[in-house]
Amino acid sequence: MIRMLLRVLGDEYAKPMRRTVALMTTTAVVEGLLYVLLVPVLRALFGSTPSDAWPWLIAFAASVAVYAVLRYTSDLSGMRVGTTMLRGMYHHLGEHLARLPIGWYNAGRVGEVSVMASRGLLAAMGVSAHLLGPFISACVTPLTIIVVVTAINLQLGLAALVAAPLVVAIQVWTARSMAANDAENTQRSNEASARVIEFLLAQPVLRAGGRSSERFSLLDDALQGVERSSRRQTLSVLPGAVGMTLTVQAVFTTLLVLGTYLALGGGIGVAEILTILVLAARSADPLLSLADISGKLRGARAELDRLDKVLRTEPLPEATRPVRPQQSDLEFDSVTFRHGDRVVLDGMSLSVPQGLRLAVVGPSGAGKSTLLQLLARFYDVDAGAVRVGGVDVRDIDPEVLMAQTAIVFQDVYLFDGTIEENVRLGRPDAGEAEVRAAATAARLDEVVERLPGGWATNVGEGGAQLSGGERQRVSIARALLKNAQVVLLDEVTSALDPANETAVHDGIERLMAGRTVVMVAHRMRTVQRADRVVFVSGGQVVEEGSHDELLRRGGRYADFWNISLSPVGSE
Structure with missing residues (x-):
């Protein structure tokens, strides 16, 4: 004992x-x-x-x-x-x-x-x-x-x-x-x-x-x-x-x-x-x-x-001699990833040059969100390599990798505390002016002004006191304050009303400016803001190019786009 x-x-x-x-x-x-x-x-x-x-x-x-x-x-x-x-x-x-x-x-x-x-x-x-x-x-x-x-x-x-x-x-x-x-x-x-x-x-x-x-x-x-x-x-x-x-x-x-x-x-x-x-x-x-x-x-x-x-459960292994990446380009090199008995990604390869925006499109279960999770090293690949700035994410110190990556999820979780405390999670040592600037860029200041407690308003467990759009603005402000070079977006506007969607889009645009971005897109019009688009199905990249190029080819992506414009699939 x-x-x-x-x-x-x-x-x-x-x-x-x-x-x-x-x-x-x-x-x-x-x-x-x-x-x-x-x-x-x-x-x-x-x-x-x-x-x-x-x-x-x-x-x-x-x-x-x-x-x-x-x-x-x-x-x-x-x-x-x-x-x-x-x-x-x-x-x-x-x-x-x-x-x-x-x-x-x-x-x-x-x-x-x-x-x-x-x-x-x-x-x-x-x-x-x-x-x-x-x-x-x-x-x-x-x-x-x-x-x-x-x-x-x-x-x-x-x-x-x-x-x-x-x-x-x-x-x-x-x-x-x-x-x-x-x-x-x-x-x-x-x-x-x-x-x-x-x-x-x-x-x-x-x-x-x-x-x-x-x-x-x-x-x-x-x-x-x-x-x-x-x-x-x-x-x-x-x-x-x-x-x-x-x-x-x-x-x-x-x-x-x-x-x-x-x-x-x-x-x-x-x-x-x-x-x-x-x-x-x-x-x-x-x-x-x-x-x-x-x-x-x-x-x-x-x-x-x-x-x-x-x-005794083994955590993800850490490199004995970690390497700090100097660039922010991204690469998937013949990546295979299994979740249980299911193969989610099967030999996938793709690259994102530094400063470019990549949109990932595909049916449900195609492995789109898994791409973001592997970039953030929530999992390790079963084969191949995921690289940031030419360095395998397994060779990067986890804290360094997280410091260089900002993630905005569709479902935002806020900690039970004030709005300011949740924004400061992006960079706790940030000055007050930097916090306010990030909030303004994310249009969070509009939310703060109409709340009785202002910045001291308690958001409740999980952010229960705020709406979905308001939580997203806090999340975007947090990511802006972090000022990371790599931004990962898991479609953040799919469940928002038009007013909040417009505000969040403005914040996202400021967040993506000058950074390497990978966005999982469920709403097709989001894709138009990307420099390149990949269509993923069955754990593989089946189409790749710009939005206009893929429409001209008339393939899977074009079908998705046409469905999104139809009365049933329109937004």
Whole structure:
């Protein structure tokens, strides 16, 4: 468990964690040894001069004070290590997630990562802050007490020692019986979380279909699955808990009977018998709590296993000697890219000279957006190479590549903060005048002026307080402020009303000026602003040229253009 925790957390926390474990173990040993002083105390009390017990009582009190200090220090150390690890772990997980390929984030990852970022990281803190101390005490203190009992009387010590293998056997048996149920319960919980999110997102569809008052059957089934798995998990714990209780009571009864027999036979004194019974009773509490603590540790370990699995996921490799491109021309050299079993790009080759605008046109699923994602290195190609300024993107430092690339997506996500904070994401160190200039160029200033809070207006989670066109203007202003040499546009106007579309087009024109641009075009009139056009189908470039040239050829592109001008396809 400790090794797993340290592997998940990294070497940075190894020393403080080992120091905390050593301190907790010392505290547990001192607690067990503390009861040795009961022997002289009881001997004096049952002897001819009870007042002789006072020095031993004072020594006992001093030992209790030492134990209290150790216990406070070890608990405080565990809490500090836990909170420090939690803070560091959030940074560690966040940095790792930011380096994973976009393809890793499939539909089920969002709920899984959100649960992991809460329960998984809190489990790591809980182990060191709340569970580790009691677990070490429950294991070490009884063993120390057995050593003390053995020192007092060998026969009683050996009788008490019988409990050790029984306790271990019960713990192993319980762990095995719970393992399958733990995995099933986690799976059911993740499924239920996903269904809750689905239920919330599906409200417009459910209400439009007149089913707003009905129960969502998929969610009900998922919650019933959680209930069944939780019940099985609870039932799997009961045999171990009952077995532990019976074992502890049986060993205590054995010590009581054996101690009485030895006392009646004169083999041991009354003071020693009373001490051993007190020690046996004192051992019962931590042993009985061991089942509960072990169950919580197993749950924490399961969370840590999932966290460890994510942290072991290989990010995109980084070049040992990164190269900084000096130009902004773009090239796809015989690129093949697969998504699962599907070939998205099949040996595609194309180039974009520096400062030119390339429009990518084609049917849905042709791989148009994939081109942008490969240029931004959201994925790595399976064969061939993607180059920026003649340098393979795999040989460019990711931060340098991102600094030289501005991306505007069709679906804009804004962080919960002010408009200005979202614009400044493009270049956090930009001056106020630069931010205002970028906003004016994107016609965002028009939006800011009519908002009650102006620049301090909070956009809400995802930008929910703004319209789609307003979010696009924030995104364009952010890209303008970044002032990157390569601009990637994934048709940003296809869902906008005419007024917003005009404003966004003006901002896009300013953004593209003098830069190397690749734009995925869904609306055909956007293509007319490009210097060159490629028509993509089946993962390959099937036509290439200027807008006018492709119309004269009368091929696939011309068909697309004619459809766009028809009453059904017109804008």
